[in-house]
Amino acid sequence: MIFKVRLIPVKMNEFYGFANEEDLKEIGIIHGDRLKLVKGSKSITIFPQPSQIVARGEIGIPINIAEELKVKDGEEIKAFPISRPKSVEYIRKKLSGKKLSKDEIYEIIEDIVNNSLSEIELTAFVVSNYLVGMDFDEIEWMTRAMIETGETISFEKGIVVDKHSIGGVPGNKISLIIVPTVASAGLLIPKTASRAITSASGTADTMEVLANVNLSVEEIKEITERVGGVIAWGGATNIAPADDKIIRVEYPLSLDPKPQLLASVMAKKGAVGAKHVVIDIPVGEGAKISDMKRGRELSSDFVELGRRLGLNVTCAITYGGQPIGRAVGPALEAKEALKAMEERKGSSSLLEKSFGIAGILFEMAGIAMNGYEYAKELFMKGKTHEKFLEIVEAQGGEIRRSEEIMVGENTHTFTASFEGAVVAVRNKAIVKIARAAGAPKDKGAGIVIHKKKGEVVKKGDPLFTIYAEKDWKLQNAVETARSDFPIIVSGMILDRYPSFKVM
């Protein structure tokens, strides 16, 4: 069928288009079916949505899809229905508990990269990995497929190292300190990070407050060679392009199934040619990994996957039972990290962890016997700070001082209603509140924690402050905090059951 293009002035992540209901009926398309649009030698597959905004004979195309297909408003294009890709069958096979072959996994990943799977099909793939899992061969094939369906970087000289956290602990802004520390010692660290998956700010969200994180592969290579390191968003590059598309469906579910996690992290490391890699595995209540046994099992999986891919991997099992540092949310976290570098002091959970992980990289690369002390020395001499500002500048950032970072103007502080000691700062509640306040999308939204586990509080002491860019989001976050209080002080009544008062 021939359609006349009608440009719809929106950008959509999913490959949707709009067609008149009568036209769809005529060509036999129902919800979830695909339509191939062809213009000259270019073609694209969309999921047409029935809509009255287009007349019969018209096809509504979002501007980003029109750009890709190189069509203009009013032009004619050919369209014909196509059948579901084979990979949907393979996803069903995984859902029924069976092992996939290497070719089947490659086909699924290729279809993810080419936007040939709908969001529902992609979600089914993520859920199948959550429920059924994958064996080690499947995980290796998936990682290789993710690397091979994207671009890779190779450095002609220098020792390339990298770090990655599995995430799951709020406030984990350590990459902002580790990358410049490592780069200031002459190692190359082309760090790509994801946006938030289960947290209120991924490293890419935090770094974006200070600099451009949407770097191409060429820019990552050039900046790393020139200043020693970058902190870029993996989703903007063509490095392991399936990764960010998978993360987009994981985020609303706060799901990060183990096969995906392993492949997502290691594909990014393999694609930049890292020789030595440290994986941070936070363990604790409310983190992705709740106990040491599972932490060690996951460590061994990372080391084995690294061995299969030719990467030298060490895992650092870290304390993840409460947030790292005191700030949670993009701008607040960027401010906390930069302030620590400026003043050469800061929260011990932030600095100790950063020195520890940078230190392991130094030892793996053979440039220090006591890596922790070496990292600390570089930080205390101001080398980390100096290098960080160089990286920010190289990535087009203009902010030089932590005071310049804007945070949400609408705030609410919760105080202690009696004296005691903090016995828990609950990760999941902290993330829930920070997300309700607008993080990670609203950069200035988040939480500052005034009292952490073990600290003594007096009646009236501030426990935490919520920041939001919009007042209605602040009110939402305050309500969320009231119903799921994140900081537990000893002696506190956690709930009342039955909740009604007996008169």
Ligand SMILES: O=P(O)(O)OC[C@H]1O[C@H](OP(=O)(O)O)[C@H](O)[C@@H]1O
């Ligand atoms: O905590 P959640 O959102 O689940 O995990 C996502 C975060 O974990 C990783 O951290 P890094 O890049 O090593 O600093 C990712 O890149 C991302 O920033």
Ligand SMILES: O=c1cc[nH]c(=O)[nH]1
């Ligand atoms: O980059 C990351 C980090 C955690 N989990 C993932 O799936 N990817």
